[in-house]
Amino acid sequence: MVMENNHIPGENRLKAILKKKKQSDKAKVSLLHERALPAKESKFLEINMDRLHPKLSSYLESVGFNFWTHQSDAIENILDGRNVVISTSTASGKTMCYLIPILNSILESGLVNTTFLVYPLKALAQDQFQKIRRIFAALDIPQRYIGVYDADTAIDDKRRIRNECKIVITNPYGLHMYLGNHRLWKKFLEHVHYIVFDEVHVYTGVFGSNVALLMRRIKRIANAYGKNPQWIFCSATIGNPRELAEKLTGLPFILVDDDGSNTSEKYFWLWNPAYNKETDQRISYHHDSRELFQYFIQHGLQTLMFTQSRKMAELQAKWAINYFRGTRHEGRIMPYRAGYPARTRRKLEKQLRERSLIGISATSALELGIDIGSLDAVIISGFPGSMMSLWQQAGRCGRGKGKSIVVFCAGSDALDQYYINHPQMFFKKNHESAIISLENPYILRGHLACAVKERPIGDSELLFFGPRAHPVMRDMLAEGIIHRIGNKFFYAKDDFPAEKIPLNAIPTESYQVFQVDRQRRRYLTSETEDRVFSTLHEGAIFLFMAETFKVISLDLDEKVVSLKREEVNYYTEPYYDTSVIPLVERDNGEKVPARRRSSLVPALVRERGEGLEPLEIHYGNVTVEKRYTKYVEKKISDGSTMSQHPLHLPRTKFNTKGVFIIIPNDIHVALLEQGSKKLGGGIHAIEHGIIALFPQHVFCSRWDVGGVSITLDPLFNRPVIYLYDSFPGGIGLVEKAKDVMLSLLGDTLEIIKSCTCQADTGCPSCVQSPKCGNGNDPISKSSAETIIEMLLQLEYTSPRYFKPRPSGHR
Amino acid sequence: MMEILVILLELKYPVYHRRPIESSVVELEESGGTCLAIKHVFKMNERFDTRKAFLLTRKRLTHDITLVHGINRKGGIWKKKRLRTIRDVLYCTNRSLRKSAREVLTWIENSDIERLREGTGARDAELLFCVDPSHINYLDIETTGMRDARIFLVALGILNVPANTLETVQFLARNLDEEYMVCKQTLDMLKRYPCMISYNGKAFDGKVLDERFFYYFNTGIDDILEHHVDLLHEVRHFTGASKCVKLGDVERSILRAPRSGDIPSRDIPDAYQLFINAGNHDSFTRYLSEVFQVGDNNVMNSSKLVGDSETSRAFFDMYRVIHHNFIDILSLHSILMKILQTVHAGLITGCRRC
Incomplete structure (x- = not known):
């Protein structure tokens, strides 16, 4: 008992x-x-207390504070003036790593130096605020010198916080907005000494790419006020903390990851x-x-x-x-x-x-x-x-x-x-690597507009925003968004670009969704075009805040979706076709579809009889076209199809980065010789398997990667599996994926073999995908297994950037 | 009544659309771009004597014993001790008061604006005697909106004291790209004469200029200006009004010169937008002549508010009427009426402080 x-x-x-x-x-x-x-036992290491303000050192001694090794290491490095990223386990006292140098700087400067503490969540900010207030009280630093500045802060408090506080706790969404009015922060920015970003492991993917550019903007503004603040990052254990920190800021970092906590x-x-x-x-x-x-x-x-x-x-x-x-x-x-x-x-x-x-x-x-x-x-x-x-x-x-x-x-x-x-x-605790990209033109464009609005950008500064900044600025100049005086770019509009740039998404056209009941129209939400076409097309059933709505109209010109409340016993599922076309870049930077390979890309063609073709993997720019063909109404009770309806929606199209696995024709032949005609089902299953396991290597979800399998690709004259970054412009997923493709193929084989499901069509635990546009049809586990086994035996050349001649080129 | 009539006649400024505007317009061109400058010279009336008005403020300061450190406004005790002027304090028994009074008098004599501002708490307008009247920029800006506004027009007025004229220049950006040049011209003017008088300038004009100066030239307005008088602050302080007082109200009630020939401020961004959209010569006179008139009127009336000896006297004395007689004034209207009554009845001249 x-x-x-x-x-x-x-x-x-x-x-x-x-x-x-x-x-x-x-x-x-x-x-x-x-x-x-x-x-695990604690590992302690003392720090040189003489480096700290007497008030702070006596406080630490009075509370009997013992420094873990990583804390000592971090504090010493920060006091030496280095940018530091601390990557240790949960509850290992990361806060004290940066708080002690911050408090020291405030005390040493006679309550002048200031610090931004940036947390990704408001809840975290409040939690830390209370903690730091208690330490302020113990050190006799007035409580008014710390404040939380975010959307919840009262307007009356905002001015006081900007002008008085030595530590301002905020979030990246807020900073994105505040930078546009940096003159209001003049007093704070003139003395900014540290910028701390906690939980930096969340800054990955689209969010991370946005925040990386935001950090560059912060640095520029601080420089304008004559300050070059030190950066301190804290992260949970990830695969590449230092690489992430350096990519986020473009500055060198010291990594502290020797966790001394128990x-x-x-x-x-x-x-x-x-x-x-x-x-x-x-x-x-x-x-x-x-x-x-x-x-x-x-x-x-x-x-x-x-x-x-x-x-x-x-x-x-x-x-x-x-x-x-x-x-x-x-x-x-x-x-x-x-x-x-x-x-x-x-x-x-x-x-x-x-x-x-x-x-x-x-x-x-x-x-x-x-x-x-x-x-x-x-x-x-x-x-x-x-x-x-x-x-x-x-x-x-x-x-x-x-x-x-x-x-x-x-x-x-x-x-x-x-x-x-x-x-x-x-x-194995093989943690994923966070990825960010400074090359996504959509993200870059928004932040460059914000940056020019905040301060004029000189030619030399553009490099700081990555190699793609020049062409993006050229486009904005041509569109009249910016203008040039001398060697500097100035903002030419009288709007506030930050308002239009979401930090956790790529700016796209959005649709307003309204509930229409009798004469009243109530705004519900706004959705992206892709989401509108997939879940808010005419006739679709849409769930919002636990209520069921039916779409009664979709106005493509006005970008308005009208819904009405309706209780139904079915749900809707869209079907779509996706096509991926590799692009090649002309000398003038223009990207055009690649030509058919058969006669024009001899370098890639191998003659039969020379032995087995090697496994070729390419990566490069692609254009993805999606066409919604129909939607089906399925019963909620058993998922059976009730009816099908055609969809007449325009094609959506975007450019991104892709990786292409070219299946040698020998494998097709071998499959046929074994009596299997399920090549299509096989490569489709492989595509699903790879996408499902993709997050094992890269910090993303399966929804961030798209795929298309073609049994005879007109460009390569072979079966091809295309995998692409689902974000317009790409956020660096493919760059990571290309290097782990063999390992992903091996893992897919493992999962197929180990799955206990009986049917050849697989199950959600192996090769069925919840987001397949073809309803997981055709799909064949057995063919996939055979194909992968053969692929893994082939000679393999490391992935190459796809660069044939463009179509129409002579 | 005759006096008022004269004022009204003089307030009939030249109206742009009644004569060719080209005669006043110059195109400025420098390495940073171009903009237009519209210049005018206004003859001021005889009563307009800035030097005299400023000297009055100096005299008033020497009479304000509350500038002495240790003497507060509510201290009726000082009256009983017959301390009426700062000079009287020099002879009091308290040594620290004597020292402080001596310091203040020295600052006043040396026109040490920095120390007077920081050491005495005197109001900005009261310190104008430290500045040469012909070295003051009367300023008004027009922007494309309230938030994230871009400046398209800056109106500046400089007094020519010997000739008793006000020379105004308005820098116009014909498109937003020309804002750079408008700001550059304004910056040059402010650098040349780093004293500025504006109406609501501390909350709006100054802040917008500061933001734009920092944007284009990496310098804030505080780095340039030595003295900035916001007449709205002064009006609110001297009248005790708790709400915002529009310049139009002040013009009506203190200057007794209601506006004519221009357009309401709220319509100015729209007028500019119409001008930009039309983008031709006709639109310039059609949409902007009234805007220029607004700029001129604002600058002119700002200068009158501090430079017209009668108005200025009434304006500053009103403060004394309120504070020294402990009159509880509830509304601006009643204050203004009171001032006007007192000015015309000649009551203020009999004030014991003057």
Whole structure:
């Protein structure tokens, strides 16, 4: 009998709880792997206190502060004037790494020097604000010298904060706006000494590319006020922290990653929901997560469950609340997610710290460094998208001295299944690399417009914005957005470009979505063109804030979508064709479609009889055309098709970067010789597999990568798998992908082989994709397996930039 | 009444659309681009004597014992001690007050504007005696809007004291690219005469100029200006009005010269936009002549507010009427009426401070 109490579980008690669970029938099937991660002792290293202001050093001595090695290292480097990126585990005291030099600088300068502290979330900013205020009080620095400046700040406070505060806590979205009115920040910017960005691992992909350009703008403005501030970045453990920091700012960085903090012993379970042969599907991972959540709470373990959606966070909490109604745990279980009022969230965090809550189901909103104390158990329900996130979530328990348990409950997605079946890869802690691109012309254009608006740009400064800045400026000059006086570019409009540039998306044309009921029209949201064509076409069923709407009209000229509320028993699914055409760049920079290869690209053609063709992988610019052909209405109850309707929408087209895997004709022949005619299904399955596993290597989701498989490509005269960056202009995904293509092919083969599904069409755990425009048809697991096995035996040349002659060139 | 009539007649400034505007327009061209300059010279009336008005402020300052460190405004005790002027303080028993009074008098005698401003808390307008009246820029700008505004017109007025004339120049950007040149010309003028008088300039004109100067030349307006008087601040302070007082109200009530021949300020960006859209010679006179008139009127009336001896006297004395007699004034209107009544009844001249 396990006794319930609220204390941190002792070694034997936790072991007993886990042992009991392991003995259950379910665990015998589902608990695939178990590992005990050993405890780690603290490593301390003193810093030279003489370098600190006497007030600060005496404060640190009075509180008995011991510096972990990474803290000492970071502080010494920052005091030496270097830009530093700190990449250590959760709860390793990263805040103190930058706070001590900041406080020192404020005290040494006689309360003059200023610092920007930038957090990606407002909740984090508030959390840190309270912490730093307490330290200010201990150091007798007036509380008015620190302030949070964001959209929630009262207008009356804003002026005071700008003019008085020595530390301003804000977020990148705010900075993006404030830079346009930098004269209001004159007093602050004239003394800015440090710029700190916390949680920099979130600045990846489109968001990271935007923030990289934002950081360059910040640097320019600070330089205009005669300051060259030091940059300090903090990051969770990622594959390339230093590379990311240097790419974000264009400045050299020192990496501090020798983590000296201690951790307690942690048990790690890999849990795969049982396979149901009758339905040819796995049991829902939500179901197993729910059981584990309730089991741990029942045995008095303070448990945090991470879910993948807000809805699931609410549902899991609701199920547990109902389960424990009338018990001593009633009222001690809550959901937590973004969207709650700030006060509610602070209250929940406090209750977690004080252990008055026993269970909480949350989204990734609790993943970042908000202080919630140490928990006994963490359940990760479904792969959170990256190993970095997974270890961040796992780091939420075992912060104290007690032992803890982390359970990863795998979903049915291919990536979840890959990791659950490859524990060696799982525990290798091979963290993904964050990627950013300074070359996306769409992102660059917006930030260059903002930069010119903030300050004129000279020719020499343009290099700082990357190699593509010159052509983008040339285009803007031709369009009259900027004008030139001498060797400088000036902004020629009287608008505020930052307003039009979203930091976490690529600026595209947007449609306004309205609910129309009788005479009233209510604005609901705005959506991008691609999303409108896929989910808001005429006749589509659209879910918004848990309400069901039907699209009654789509006005392409006015860019307005009208909806009306309607309860229906079906949902709609669009079908589309995608074509990818490689582009080549002419001498004048113009990009045009490449010509057919057969007669014009002899270098790439091999004669039959010379042995097997090698596996060729190319990368380069492509244009992607998408045409929505029809939509089907499917029953909610069983997913069966009710009706089909044609769609008459214009083609969408954008240029991006792509990688092309050219399948040698020999493989087609070999397949035919084996009696298989499923080449199309095979390469389609490979395309899905690669895209599903892509986030294993690059910090992105499967939705960020698109793909098209063609059995006989007119350009190459061979079957080709095209993979492309889904963002117009590309954000660097392909550049990473090309180097890991062989490894991705091998992993795809593994996942196909290890999947227990019976059908040749596969399942969502192997080769079926939730975003396939052809409804996963045709698709063939067996052909994919054969093709990959043959491909991996071929001679392989490293990827080459695609550069044949353009069409029409003589 | 005759006096008012004279003022009204003199306020009939030359109206641009009644004569060829080309006669006043010069195209300026430098390495940074081009812009237009529209110049005019206005003859001021006899009563307009800036030097005299400024000297009055100096006299008033020497009478304001609250400038002495240690004497506050509410101290009726000083009256009982018969300390009426700063010179009186020189003879009081308190040594520190004596020292402070001596310092203030020295600053006033030396016209040390910096020290007077920082050490005494005197108002900007009261310190104008430190500046040569012909070295003051009366300024007004017109922009394309309120937020993220671009400057398309800067009106500047400089007094020629011996000739008793006000010379105005308005720099016009025919498109937004010419804003650079407009700012450059304005910057040169302000560098030459680093004292500026504006109406609501600290909240608007000055801030916009500061932003644009920093943008084009990496210099802020504070780095150039030695003295900036915002007449709105002064009007609000001296009248005790808590709300914003439009220049039009001041003109009507203090100068007794209501506007005519120009357009409301809110319509000016639209007029400029129409001019830009039309982009031809006709549109210049059609849409902008009234805008130029606004610039001239604003500059002219700003100068009158501080330079007209009678108005200026009334303007500054009103402050004393309010503060020394502890009159609780509830509205601007009542204040202005009071001033006008007192000016014309000659009551203020009998004030014990003058």
